Amino acid sequence: xxxxxxxxxxxxxxxxxxxxxxxxxxxxxxxxxxxxxxxxxxxxxxxxxxxxxxxxxxxxxxxxxxxxxxxxxxxxxxxxxxxxxxxxxxxxxxxxxxxxxxxxxxxxxxxxxxxxxxxxxxxxxxxxxxxxxxxxxxxxxxxxxxxxxxxxxxxxxxxxxxxxxxxxxxxxxxxxxxxxxxxxxxxxxxxxxxxxxxxxxxxxxxxxxxxxxxxxxxxxxxxxxxxxxxxxxxx
Amino acid sequence: xxxxxxxxxxxxxxxxxxxxxxxxxxxxxxxxxxxxxxxxxxxxxxxxxxxxxxxxxxxxxxxxxxxxxxxxxxxxxxxxxxxxxxxxxxxxxxxxxxxxxxxxxxxxxxxxxxxxxxxxxxxxxxxxxxxxxxxxxxxxxxxxxxxxxxxxxxxxxxxxxxxxxxxxxxxxxxxxxxxxxxxxxxxxxxxxxxxxxxxxxxxxxxxxxxxxxxxxxxxxxxxxxxxxxxxxxxxxxxxxxxxxxxxxxxxxxxxxxxxxxxxxxxxxxxxxxxxxxxxxxxxxxxxxxxxxxxxxxxxxxxxxxxxxxxxxxxxxxxxxxxxxxxxxxxxxxxxxxxxxxxxxxxxxxxxxxxxxxxxxxxxxxxxxxx
Numbered sequence: 001x002x003x004x005x006x007x008x009x010x011x012x013x014x015x016x017x018x019x020x021x022x023x024x025x026x027x028x029x030x031x032x033x034x035x036x037x038x039x040x041x042x043x044x045x046x047x048x049x050x051x052x053x054x055x056x057x058x059x060x061x062x063x064x065x066x067x068x069x070x071x072x073x074x075x076x077x078x079x080x081x082x083x084x085x086x087x088x089x090x091x092x093x094x095x096x097x098x099x100x101x102x103x104x105x106x107x108x109x110x111x112x113x114x115x116x117x118x119x120x121x122x123x124x125x126x127x128x129x130x131x132x133x134x135x136x137x138x139x140x141x142x143x144x145x146x147x148x149x150x151x152x153x154x155x156x157x158x159x160x161x162x163x164x165x166x167x168x169x170x171x172x173x174x175x176x177x178x179x180x181x182x183x184x185x186x187x188x189x190x191x192x193x194x195x196x197x198x199x200x201x202x203x204x205x206x207x208x209x210x211x212x213x214x215x216x217x218x219x220x221x222x223x224x225x226x227x228x229x230x231x232x233x234x235x
Numbered sequence: 236x237x238x239x240x241x242x243x244x245x246x247x248x249x250x251x252x253x254x255x256x257x258x259x260x261x262x263x264x265x266x267x268x269x270x271x272x273x274x275x276x277x278x279x280x281x282x283x284x285x286x287x288x289x290x291x292x293x294x295x296x297x298x299x300x301x302x303x304x305x306x307x308x309x310x311x312x313x314x315x316x317x318x319x320x321x322x323x324x325x326x327x328x329x330x331x332x333x334x335x336x337x338x339x340x341x342x343x344x345x346x347x348x349x350x351x352x353x354x355x356x357x358x359x360x361x362x363x364x365x366x367x368x369x370x371x372x373x374x375x376x377x378x379x380x381x382x383x384x385x386x387x388x389x390x391x392x393x394x395x396x397x398x399x400x401x402x403x404x405x406x407x408x409x410x411x412x413x414x415x416x417x418x419x420x421x422x423x424x425x426x427x428x429x430x431x432x433x434x435x436x437x438x439x440x441x442x443x444x445x446x447x448x449x450x451x452x453x454x455x456x457x458x459x460x461x462x463x464x465x466x467x468x469x470x471x472x473x474x475x476x477x478x479x480x481x482x483x484x485x486x487x488x489x490x491x492x493x494x495x496x497x498x499x500x501x502x503x504x505x506x507x508x509x510x511x512x513x514x515x516x517x518x519x520x521x522x523x524x525x526x527x528x529x530x531x532x533x534x535x536x537x538x539x540x541x542x543x544x545x546x547x548x549x550x551x552x553x554x555x556x557x558x559x560x561x562x563x564x565x566x567x568x569x570x571x572x573x574x575x576x577x578x579x580x581x582x583x584x585x586x587x588x589x590x591x592x593x594x595x596x597x598x599x600x601x602x603x604x605x
Contacts (some may be wrong), residue, residue: 066514066599086556092516103511107244112237119533120516164515 014078015172016040016063021072023058025226032058034227035072040220042171045198045205047215050224055186055207059224060174063206064097065090066086076172092121096165098194099181102157104149110136110160111145117167128167135163138200139193155186159193166201173198175207179214187211238521242528245501252497259493261544264578267483268545271570273552274479278472283406284342286462288349289324289434291443293450296458299470304580305429310454314433317449319442324348324429326386327420331392333381339391339490340412342435343420343430350404351414365416372400374410395425423434435459475581483574487581490537494530501587502526502596509533509593510601519594526590527583534582538575 016039023033032055040046048056061067062074065087073083075093081087091097103112111132118128139159149157158178165173172189178186178194191214200204207218215221223230246253285292293314295304306325315323327343344350346365354361357375364372371391375385378401383389387398391413404410421427437446443461450459466472502509509522546566 061599061602066602067597088516088518091514097514103507103514103602105241105244105249105508105511107239108237112240115237116512116517117515120512120518120521168516 014039015040015042015076016057016206017073017075018063018069019073019075021059021060021062021069021074023055023067023069024026032227033062033069036061036224036227036229038222038229040144040172040204040206042204043202044220045195045218046207047218047221048206048208048224049210049212049215049221050230052210054224055227056224057176060097060176060206060208064095064174066097092117093168094170095174096168096170097160098173098175098178100159100177102149102161104157104160104164106149109146109148110141110152110156113149113160114164114167117164121168123168131169132163135197137168138197139163153186154182155190158182158186158190162190162194162197166197166203169201171202172204172206175205177208177210179209179211187214191217238372239528241525242532243452245505245525249497249501249504252500254596256493256497256533257537257540260487260490260534260578260582261541262529263483263486263490263581264538265544265548266486266576267480267577268542268566268570268574269552270483271476271479271549271574272545272549272566274475275567275570277407278466280407280473281472282462282466284350284408285326285432285434285465287434288353289436289462290440291437291446291459291461292465293323293433293435293457293459294431294456294581295330296456301469301471302330304431305426306431306433306457308428308430309435310457311430313453314435314450317441317446319437319446319449319531321436321438322347323436324434325417326432326434327417327424327426327429329420329424330432331423333389333391336380339377340408341391341415341423342409342419343415343417343424344571350409351402354402354404357401357403359398361400361596363399364414367399368416368419368422369395369397370416370419371396372414373398374401374412374414375401375403376407376411377413380411392423405583413482458535484577486551487577490578491581491585494533494582495588496585497533498526498530498586498589499592501529502593506596506601509596510598513596513598514602522593522596523590527586530582530586530589531579534578537582538578541578542571542574 018036018038020038021033021036024031036055036059038059048059050056058067065076065081076090080172114132114135115128133142136145139162141156141159141163144152144156152160175194179190182190194205199201209215240604248515293306294301298304311323311325314320324345326348329341329343331339331341342350351361351364351372351467361374371389373381378384383391383398385398386400389396389398415423417430421429435446437443447459450457460468511605514524
């Protein structure tokens, strides 16, 4: 059975769950997910591995409420996502996203980019500022606050994206190949920062990656193939 | 602050495009302001002719143009004899032409008329007015373009007239016009025994309603209106004002289309950025706010620049001698407010489709093209 199961004892700690999720594009012509079951528990780091096109990104998008499944259920913090549930609340407070490309706004400074989620959520300025200082200190970006994105290196940009994703203190971080566009050394640094932040913030991290070495440093590694969870690997 | 910066940032990214949009709104605003102000000035000037030392105007009922109104001399006399009337001055309007000037306004007036008595006589003597049938008094600008002075003979229409005075008035129509004795004008325009209007000054302004009632009862073919009432209801004025606003409105429509084009391009070129904002918690309202904020900024900047261009243009128009007295550079606050509001509405309307498009952008679709 293509499923990563949970036991009765840890059931209450499940923060992300996909149940028999199906997803296709172009009116069913492109089938991406074929009945995926997936769970992630509080504070767990989970690596989603698999070849390109196996459905990792799509699963992350569904788990984060960016898209809707054709069939099946997605639950975040034990609440099912449906068209009636405010996805804004989810994106503002519960889930942070990091992508392969940093997706920062180049004309703004590092500080301004990081503050975008707090503007969206209407967070108190002082609190936002304190949060920004804490995150940039943890990621070694304190000295770059006033710099425009063009002036930052690839690693700094990705760490900035990481800070931005965590500004509103989400407890779940979904990372779609966050080091995919970086060189080996920078990639290792960013991944370490990611793990450090996950540990210090108590995050549940679900990360899509091609990098087996990185995946093996997560609490769990889940293999995906042809739109299915192919083999659960417990580490 | 960052929200505001996001708006400014995008305007700054495509400076030329933004400037073209601002210029579109600016020229539309300038055109609207100029046309409306010039026409309102002209309407004000024409109203000024009628309200010179009077409160009420009497003319033929249901005529669309005062030049076609006929008030018989008997009615003028009857009205003048009403106890509440201090004086009643018949005026006959006519249009004449000279060699180089196809349109010259001609006023047939009585010697006691305020236009003659209260004008500043630059040449000649008001006591000589209407002593001879072939005499005329010229407004200063008319004397200038007819190259006439006291004692000159001037060809006006098919007649040759003797200039017995030159007067200065602040009213453009009067300053560029010709004053004839009423009887001469009636003969010249083949309207013996009638005038176009009668301007009335009452002994007591409070009697206006009673006077109007009296006119209505005694002369069913005539209508009496207080000056403000006349300015509001005269169909020629209404047509002029409506035309001015319509022409200006067309200008703003074009400006609004320019904004729409800019905003559509703006949204198309940053679909990914909008998707990222959505992923970071921006609501549809906030995304729409960015688009409307951007177009609002373009509109407001355009309005400010347009008002400055319009005011400058009006000032230049006022300096042109031929337009002396016709162009009033004092811009009415009401016109200013309406023009600014219309510019803002044009900008917002121009952003409607782009904003609707922007809020429909699917974050996941946009991000899939990484």
